Amino acid sequence: MAFYVYILASQKNGTLYAGHTDDIALRVWNHKEGRGAAFTRKHGVTRLVWYELHDTRDSARTREYQIKKWKRAWKIRLIEENNPDWRDLYFDLNN
Numbered sequence: 001m002a003f004y005v006y007i008l009a010s011q012k013n014g015t016l017y018a019g020h021t022d023d024i025a026l027r028v029w030n031h032k033e034g035r036g037a038a039f040t041r042k043h044g045v046t047r048l049v050w051y052e053l054h055d056t057r058d059s060a061r062t063r064e065y066q067i068k069k070w071k072r073a074w075k076i077r078l079i080e081e082n083n084p085d086w087r088d089l090y091f092d093l094n095n
Helices: 024-032 038-043 057-069 072-082
Strands: 003-009 016-021 047-054
Touching: 003 024, 003 057, 003 072, 016 024, 016 038, 016 057, 016 072, 024 047, 047 057, 047 072
Parallel strands: none
Antiparallel strands: 003 016, 003 047
């Protein structure tokens, strides 16, 4: 089983949200449908802009908490290193 850490955004340089899951496609879909965290519903945070694969739930959770403590500029740099256009990577998950 795979585990993921992910960052969602409302738009480029918009509101950010970090989370972890064992089913990234379903979790992001839930955020898009307004069934994710209350924070993402309130702020319209539905665009998957970065994710990372982990072997264990513990390592994914640890990484999520690490990223949540980061300065905003560090999170933006992490996103832009692999996704400079802030594309919604959700549409790439099944391709």
